[in-house]
Amino acid sequence: MSEVGTRPVPPGLTESDVQRAIDRLTSELGPEKVLTSEAELREFRDPFQVQTSDDFTASAVVMPTTVEEIQAVVAIANETKVPLWTHGQGRNNGYGGPAPRVSGSIIVSLRNMNRVLEINEKLGYAVVEPGVRWFDLYEAIKAGGHRLMVSIADLGWGSVIGNSLDNGATYMPYGVDQASWCGMEVVLANGEVMRTGMGAMPGNKTWHLYKRSLGPSADLMFTQSNFGIVTKMGYWLMPEPETYMPLWLRLWNDDDLATATDVMRELMLDDTLRMNPQIMSGTLLAAVMSDRKAHWDDPNTPIPDDVLDTIARELQTGRWIMRFALYGDEVVVDHRFAKIKNAFESAIPGAEVWGAKYAPDQIADIGDPSERVQGGVPSLDLNAMTGWYGGEQGGHIGFSPVLPMTGQDAIAVRDLMRSEMEAAGLDYMAALIPINARSMIHVTMVLFDTASVEQSERAYAACRRVVVEAAKLGYGEYRAHLDFMDLAAEQYSFGDHDQRRFNETIKDALDPNGILSPGKQSIWPAHMRELRASTNGAVV
């Protein structure tokens, strides 16, 4: 751990090693692409970190704009042994933001590699660089006059490639099983440029159309990984449907979640509903719409049930509210809407399902941001929830285990999370997001005030605890916060951790100097492996 104010240095290296790397980068790429001042680096820290901590601090940020520059950066890292940490946009909020696992790493920010390289309307796909945001891809589709839609994440500032590589959720039909990607280009640790799948054949016409390779298919080895730097990705786009119908389901009782989950599973399994809904606790939607202080004074005690019921009624959020949508020919949408409405309302007393139909041209003008997101129109409106505690100083951690899509599992995870959060004096807030008809991610939104070191520390401690408690019940995280990467991976211990050993065997073979994102998802290069062992999930 470095002193505040001095440049952090990765373990085993010296300040002059880091300086040499920065000098080499500056000379290769030009000074305007290498950031080193404290003010510039501040933007690349975890925005919600405990304010007294200086963990996860980069020594510099390099912003290449071409594949060749990335190759040069990789060569310099191999030469100087200073590790890199890559992001597309770095909008990884709730999971550590753009910050590196190993302090002193040089961040490779691909924010300026932001070209939409191709949009193919006939075959329905785009090819993007890693800095391309949802905003950028959406704008490129509109600017080209294409009748195509892109399945997006909640916040428009995120990177298409970055979100895809972190297995992030998107909500339209192609978001099911996170299946929008097709065909990548990757700079490996040895500097070679590899194309995955059919892209390995020069001039092949199906690189972004067919997902497998002749031989093993490596694409998903680059998700949540440190095996390469992805520089291009094909992303499938859906033709505009005749009708788009965003829907809501509102539930008034906390335990209605169980039946709603079971009904939803059946509707997804029989293909009546093909997209990724989001079941939000009433408080989560309340956090978008309002300020906590309006409902409950004490920031250090959780809001009690009777007040939660009052909020549910006053803001008309219900105790749970699900956003979802139908896409297709109007006659099919009408049939499905009637079926869905009947299924939920007949199974759950008091449940309500409603929605309205839109033509594709009308989606951008819909008032509700959730309804726009599911229609592929990006914004930052949903970021408002982070201000629940602390307003502009508000922050959050995402704790996100995967569970079977059954009512029983939904209740078990809710109960665990609610009791752990409330024991820490925090409100329980959650979004349950199906990723397919069989499983969903319970995103526990652990909101806190970053200006309160005490509350922040309570939030972090609660998250550390639930990593272990959830695993005991058979639920594992789909994506881990920087602070808990080792601890989360520690739970995946089958065969004395042979999945991790498999990954690290590959890591050592592909990246013998360990220069690419060491520690990412607890994959450590050989010479840093003791950092995991000695810390067991705590920071370096």
Place this chain on the structure above:
Amino acid sequence: MSEVGTRPVPPGLTESDVQRAIDRLTSELGPEKVLTSEAELREFRDPFQVQTSDDFTASAVVMPTTVEEIQAVVAIANETKVPLWTHGQGRNNGYGGPAPRVSGSIIVSLRNMNRVLEINEKLGYAVVEPGVRWFDLYEAIKAGGHRLMVSIADLGWGSVIGNSLDNGATYMPYGVDQASWCGMEVVLANGEVMRTGMGAMPGNKTWHLYKRSLGPSADLMFTQSNFGIVTKMGYWLMPEPETYMPLWLRLWNDDDLATATDVMRELMLDDTLRMNPQIMSGTLLAAVMSDRKAHWDDPNTPIPDDVLDTIARELQTGRWIMRFALYGDEVVVDHRFAKIKNAFESAIPGAEVWGAKYAPDQIADIGDPSERVQGGVPSLDLNAMTGWYGGEQGGHIGFSPVLPMTGQDAIAVRDLMRSEMEAAGLDYMAALIPINARSMIHVTMVLFDTASVEQSERAYAACRRVVVEAAKLGYGEYRAHLDFMDLAAEQYSFGDHDQRRFNETIKDALDPNGILSPGKQSIWPAHMRELRASTNGAVV
């Protein structure tokens, strides 16, 4: 190459090495699980090989029945350095059958690991061992009274896991993007048992429900690969729909293929059609229904166009005929059928679309095997096509490039294949199988009489030639025949073959002795790599 009658020996080893391996296997597993007689081994050769060739010949076959026995087999291979070659059922007809790439390898046949370990009706999945055939899984579903359907391949004798790992096509909605798999168990070359995805967490509830891992997702690294021996796989099952409607589209002109492909793409992109159709040349269906001699005498000249037109009319196959199907609520099926029928019939003069609706209980009694296959009911009926030349001695090679789903590409590949096959004196026969809305596989069925060495050699030579010619046009094989594995992989040369180098770097790290299926899809262990270099696609 070994002399006929003597036991083949892998390069670099001696007969006594092989004998030692066989002795060790016999002592560990028992003599009944180790096959060595010439008569027994004959069943494990490529059934359609040129009859004078003794390439691809195993020295023995071992048939373990447990994961522990597979671990013992791997340990013996590491000890003796005698390589293994794995199959589930080995029904890899058209691509080399069960035979090993390197003569003298010991085949690990998993035919007797044939337990259906679990069927979960609520969440819609099965867990199977690698010897489980489509027949077995279908029967297990029926025996358990489950209202579930399994997306199957054309021939019921195939292994569920084997077909999945070879990226084989199945036809129901879950066959789109070959997406039925979820969660595997694998014995690695070092003998460790790894579970992929969420299975790496002991007791995790979503191993067969959620496809990604925390960290990199390795599952698809085991497709068409020699990185491990898959011992268990989750396979998703679809709830029975209200209505099943198998459909046919018949086209009378050879060039109608272009428009039909474009119409189909639009219907698949807008989700009107969600499954994998099969567009067969009229001759292919004729080969199932009839004998070539009934139409054309000379086995060494291709059937000319006017006779093809006569066959098309007499057998009512058309020049092209597409089988496909709808699944879902009856009102949705009705809407989609009307839309589909109108789309094809209005775009293509003379085209006809027809079909009939069935309840799930009626599918097993449908007379037409294509209509049963798309409804998940396995048989061997479609194997009849192999008898086109030579009856029971008939054989075939599958040459199967992937192409964009456009009419222009369909015609380009048809023209290449037809001209090359006819130049070799063979009939052009094909099945074009969409794998998603954007790409399809052109399975060229190269039929010949295995009793004719001369005709067999012509067929093999033609296939070798088109591997290269198709690649020049930008079309690469999705799956390569044993005889052309090196040549097919040779075409994937981007970055001086860095996809192959990436795979071989991983191969060397995971399997330093090179014991698992050396040469599979041209991934060679370090000590055998010169076999590829020296042969460039010819056999060892």
